[in-house]
Amino acid sequence: MASLEIKSGALVSLQDLRPSSPFFEQGASLRITGKLHEYSIETGLATIIDGDDILKVSTKHLRDLTFQVGSVYQFISELLIQAVMRYGVLQARVGRNVDGIDLNLYHQSLLFLRQFQANHLNNPATA
């Protein structure tokens, strides 16, 4: 079998994808969750929001996914940064409707996981 080249999508929230964030780099594999604000069939661009943060997602690689404004979606995608305007568009490769997800619990678990990973990385001998 060929070696596994699929990258894991790092769990991030929308506010982590500001230009000042360490996650904001060309080609980064990211997993984002947010509510669909608008979707254009012509351009294949979806706009998702989470609180005050807005992000555009390109859905041209997705199939068999129906978009409904107001529903919550999760995408695993790569970040494509426009050189001139310095904003990012996510190129989704996997998408899923996650209506019913508890977004508060999601953010709490994200914080918890970050803390855990930070401690874990400081103890490499444990694994």
Add this chain to the structure above:
Amino acid sequence: MTLLYCKGIPISFMEIVGSIMLWNLKHDQFLCFAVDDGTNCILLLSLNDANSSSVACRHHHDHAMRFASLVKLDIVAIVKGRLSRFRGAVQVTMSNVVVERNPNAEIFHCLNCILLTHNYYNVFPGWGIDGVMGPVQVSGRRPWQQRE
């Protein structure tokens, strides 16, 4: 063969909850998935030989066919299996696959894994999580688990 240790405790069997990234079925050879749980992406393998003289191998084939019919790209699945190594990379030989439809399942599993590391493997004995989740009970209902 034991591959991994956590604080001296050998780990040979694991359960993963994540999104299916890759689906590769070669009839009479193998079925493999790649599962991404947000922290890593791991390959899961099910050997698959319908024509083998071994009853166990044909049984594996039947399982692989059932797994292949259950799983497709983009869904979230719970996969259980034994750890193994192939060309230096850790992979999991599947023993069971269940499709998960609860959108909160990945969150619960992630939190339970952290608790398992903390309470069972005692990786960070002095590490507190009160600031994040409040006191955590070693037994009983976890604060985030829904009331039945």
